[in-house]
Amino acid sequence: MTAILEARAVTKRFGVDGPPAVDGLDLAVAPGAGVGIVGESGSGKSTLARMLAGVLPPTSGEIAVGGRPWTAVDRRDQLRRRVQMIFQDPYGALNPWLSARDAVAEVIRFWDRPTRAEARERASQLLADMGLTADAMGRRPRGLSGGQCQRVGIARALACAPDVLIADEPTSALDVSVQAQILNLLVALREERGLAIVLISHDLAVVRHLTEDAAVMYAGRIVERAPTHEMFRSPAHPYTRLLVGSIPGMSGGEARTAHDPGVADHPCRFAPRCPRRADDCIAVRSHDPHLPGGRWAECVHPHLPAAAPVQRTQTQHGGRT
Amino acid sequence: MTVALRTRLDRGRRRGASLWWGTGVLSAVVLLCVLAPLLSPHGPNEIVAVPFSAPSAEYPFGTDALGRDVFVRVWVGGRLDLVIAAIVVGVSLAVGTVVGIVSGATPRRWLDALLMRFVDALVAFPFVILVLALIVVVGRTRSFWFLPPGAPAIVIASLLVNWSIYARLARAETMSLRGSDHVAAGRMLGYPQSRIVGRHLLPGVVRITASYAVADVVIVVIATASLAFLGTGVQAPTAEWGSIMYEGRAVLGTSWWITTFPGLVLAVTGLAVTLIADALLKVER
Incomplete structure (x- = not known):
């Protein structure tokens, strides 16, 4: 499967030292x-859209259309x-x-x-x-x-x-x-x-x-990817769960008052709002987001479809390239 | 009928009224400028009666210190004022809009900075001193084509200062349009910069500068008349609203008609143009 449109480690920063609107994102x-x-x-959705459409150049990373970066089109x-x-x-x-x-x-x-x-x-x-x-x-x-x-x-x-x-x-x-x-x-x-x-x-x-x-974006990063129906059936990332839980008529989520997206020193951007935050959920970026069952979430303590206790893979290398 | 709809209709009718009054009065002034001297048996510099004759049926605006017909002089002078205004406003509109849009749309920051600092320098320069300097350079008695002595200096000086306002307006509007989605869409659709500027920015920018141009006509007419009134404008014996008023100022107490009538015509013309500009600006919103 060759991607027709592909984002590779795309980052967009507005201003010189503001927080990135989109932060090292991959998408095919x-x-x-x-x-x-x-x-x-x-969360950086519209910024991503404009970069994908080639009307906004990324600060770093590359967006390729038909294999060629926008900058070469x-x-x-x-x-x-x-x-x-x-x-x-x-x-x-x-x-x-x-x-x-x-x-x-x-x-x-x-x-x-x-x-x-x-x-x-x-x-x-x-x-x-x-x-x-x-x-x-x-x-x-x-x-x-x-x-x-x-x-x-x-x-x-x-x-x-x-x-x-x-x-x-x-x-x-x-x-x-x-x-x-x-x-x-x-x-x-x-x-x-x-x-x-x-x-x-x-x-x-x-x-x-x-x-x-479907992909879920939070503070400029994709935090969960899954087939749409599966994501709705059993959201793995606590943030996805929060989103799903906030739709009227959907069950299974944990409703929780949303605070401002706190981009604290915590390596996980969602940690300040996360209902499942634990002391060991650090260094998400060095954590492998691939979960059992073919799921993908940038979370150390994801919700897994099986009722079994969290079996997180212990690979230490980066899951993304 | 709802209240909101009724007020909207009323506003529309008022806007229509001010547009009709404005164009009606302005057309009358222009028509008189064109026709009155043609219909009059004598010229603007011809001595026709005793000096300082009060307004009468034969000389509706009276006569001046030399016994010339003020009525004919006012309308002949009006031609010059309106022609100067048309040249200055027309050229300023064209040049200012182009410079402003280039400055606002260029991806080259240094070009924008260069143009705008140049505009700043022009605006910072005192207008009257600029005119005086130009009159020294161009010459008090220099005429050009159909422009009588003194007029070319006024046109050049007014143009030098005036276009910069259009450039600033056009640049500001270009900057604001540039960030809009329909310009982003133009880039997405692959349009070249020239098409984006010409078809997607220019119509909006011209709307703003052209609205201002209508109001600017009054400013230029008044500036021209003021310069003549200060004695640095169009040279005698050429008739022009400001110069007629200048000549009559010493005898304002006794022969009031020499200053009053050209002043009145100037004021009425200004009001008419303002009404038009006002109505046009409201249509835009």
Whole structure:
């Protein structure tokens, strides 16, 4: 399995000596995969999304698309088209001075150089596929609803014919009824076009609906990776458990008052909030995150599916490369 | 009808009203500037009657110290004031917007710093001294193309100072737009810098600078008139609002019409332009 989009030890720092927003993170997206990234506000999800989309350069580490780092991809390179993103703010992501049709036609004309009329035709078709009415296509973002804007944003991304679609909180700015429509649209796109999707959300239900693999981010690091259904069934990391427990209608988690993410001297970032913190949960980075049963969590005292006492592997070398 | 909707409609109607009043009055002033001298049987520098004649049916604004028709002089002078304002504002808008957007959008920090320090230096320079220096350089009596003696120096001096304001406005707006998602989206879609600047930044920046340009017309007209009033502007006998007022100031107590009428026209023009600028700015929000 070759990854189409891959992050290797990616770190992003804003300012000279602030804490990193994303801290040495690895992630691989296979063609057609559905990867969910979950985490609370401030965990670095959006920063990661922008770096994956190639609009924000990492401070260190590398993001490769089709095997080539973004830094080696020229603006006009066809590789540029293969990763596209849809934004959290559906209005802000659109040029306020272009109509929906013009915004999509601009992309088609830029990449494929068809005639003006043909580009308009293709843009209209694409927007219609996304469920936009002919009347709405002629309007600028200001005249469109949030859901309509998000459809335009998705159409504009698809106009590039991408292999990977990064969706950064695609529904958090929308009404509940519209959220479902947009999510169903994304599900349909995955089925029809074989798109890989990286879905970034604080909403676990959204991730569960749309992805097969999930990663949980906390303070710039991925703390747990698992197949989505398994993660929901038996979260291994105490933080995942906390997140799962906070969804209404989900059982099995331990609800606990959330404090500010304390990035203390403690090697485990989550330790200040962790209900399972123990004296020996130090040096998480030198601890092997591979757990029995094929699970992966950066935790010394994870919850394991089996009721057996914690059997943590004693390898001392770093689990990540 | 809800209260919110009604107030919104009212506001819309008021905005429409100020736009209509503004354009109506300004068109009337421009029309008079163009037509009045054509319809008048005599020129602006022609001696037509006894000096200091009070306003009458034949000479609505009276006559000045030399017996020239103030009515004709005011409208002929208006042409010059409006032409100077149009040149200064037009060139400032174009140059300032381009420099500002380049300064705000360039990835080269040194270029931005260089342009902005240059702008700072210009703004820091006292305007009146700059005009005086330029008049020495360009010459009091230098005319250029259709600009009468004294006017080229005013145009050059005003331009030198004026464009910098547009550059600062354009730079600030560029900086704020640059961080927005639709510009990030442009980069993601692979657009080159030239397209991002031209299609995704420029429309927003021009909106801001063009709105300011309308208001700036008043500032330039008043600056031109003030310079003439100080005696450093357009040279006699050329008529211009400021120079007419300057000539009449000594006899303000007895022959009030010489200063009052050009001042009134200047004020009314300024008000009209301000109304338009105000209405346009509200449309933007």
